[in-house]
Amino acid sequence: MQTRNEKFVFGLLPVIGLLSIWEGVARFGLLPASVLLPPFSDVLLELYSLSINGVLGTHFLSSLVRVLVGFILGAAAGIIFGITMGWNKVADKALNPIFSLLYPIPTLGWIPLLMLWVGINEMLPITLIFICSFFPILYNTITGVKGVNKDFINVAKCLGASDSKVLFSIVIPLALPNIFTGLRLEAGMAWRVIIAAEMVAIPSGIGALLMKAESLIRIDIILVCLIILAVMCLLFEKFFQYLEIRMTYKWRQYAIHHP
């Protein structure tokens, strides 16, 4: 068995390899148009100077706040609606047709409409992140709640549990793995959507910085932005993975180790 540290190191090796190749290829001008790929070390230097002069910090913070606010609101709404629809047949029948019509619309497709309705301000990206987080988390939560074995519910009732007790002590805990799947996937997706929104419609944030760098042909800055984006997607996904394990590992460890 590999230890966790060993696994981490082995996972890092290919990345280090790729970065070395990048550095070498760019440094020694092995590419025909070498101006299009600055060496990795130059990109790191640029990351440093952008951090020092505060440009990166400002843009990053605006993106981060938008993602956090939009995602937290969207996730909360998705979980609340999901639990309600999964648990209550009437709510499910009433809301499901509406949501299934709205769900297929790509998040970025809302931009023109929202620009007119909301205006070009902070609420625009937040609303977009809300929409992008809401639907997948909603459907994962519904699946999780509906998927709870009816016997568990019946046993709890026979043991004297009221409907709300059954919901909070049995159904929601057992739906957690599904809810977390939704959260994990959408935490990364929120970053992808915010970048796109900022590139198209908002004059601040990492996406806007990307567009500015493109117009100045500053490939090093573009690469800095993309690296930050990649790291943030990964961090957000890993955070929810960690949270899921923290909250469900005790009772699922046997299944995880004896698949």
Next chain:
Amino acid sequence: MPSITLKNIQNRVYENLNLKVRDKEFLVVLGPNGSGKSTLLNVIAGLSKYQGTVRFDDRAIDHQPARKRGVGYLFQDLALFPHLDVASNIAYGLKIRKLPKGQVEDRVRELLELVHVTHLESRYPESLSGGEKQRVALARALAASTQILLLDEPMSSLDEQTADLIKIELKQIQRRLGVTTLYVTHDIEEAVTLGDRLAILLDGNIEQVDEPERVLFYPTNKKVADFIGAPNILDCSECNSERGGVMRVDCSILKLTVPHDGNAIHKIAILPRDIYISDSKPKGPGINCFLMNIENIVPLTDRVRIYLRLENTKLLAELPHPIFDSMDLSIGKEAYATLRMKKIRILENNWD
């Protein structure tokens, strides 16, 4: 402990079902799969809709939801809450009743001891063996109620050895606590071992409620007889007392030795499963052993029925599948049938 009375129960499974489980009784509901056994428990627990009346003693509980009926219910797949450890599973019903913490802990410990799983207290259900899960589920059901216990084919997922052990313990616990128990199964053997009385449920109708012996030897109608495997009943023409408390009885062509001394015997009965079948001559003195023709072989889900004939005397025997498969038996061949002497029943004169 309360008695349970079901009166004129009607729903999509039952046309009109009546049944009474006596105070402190262990009643086994026996029927094939799909006969409506589980629904019967769900009606009592308040998990299935029905018309009619369910009473605990003389208290009608039809308007009470499941959570207020206070019955312990052991489900077929046990349904232990996977996210709670063993102690919390058992404590679940106690905590809902808002018992003080110390009292909950004491009761959980008592129940853990009762079913011998104290050492599993902090384990999670996924890591338990079938037998361990069974015990925990039983403790949890008893935590809810020591008045009424409903069990839905709880042994179906266990290996035979574990099931036998748990059956013995279950029966002991039931006796000790005196809890009124309704146990559902399709397994005749299990029903006979466990039940104070059996209720035969076929196609949503209770066909017979009786002590196990009575059901086996005196099935009330053809349906019950077909399901149980009707006993072989033989007319006896002549009988002679012999030494050692046995009698020689002539049942047409079969000359049998029967443990009995006293009055003349007119009819005897033996259950199909108490006839040994063998493709070669069994060792030993060969008491009550006859070479007979195999007329028909009918496989059932859990056993094989073999119809035997010697001149005009017919016998029905039953074998478990593995034993049948280990022998070379087929229609038209001959086989040795041994009627186990101790299992031969002398029927009362008025049997018809």
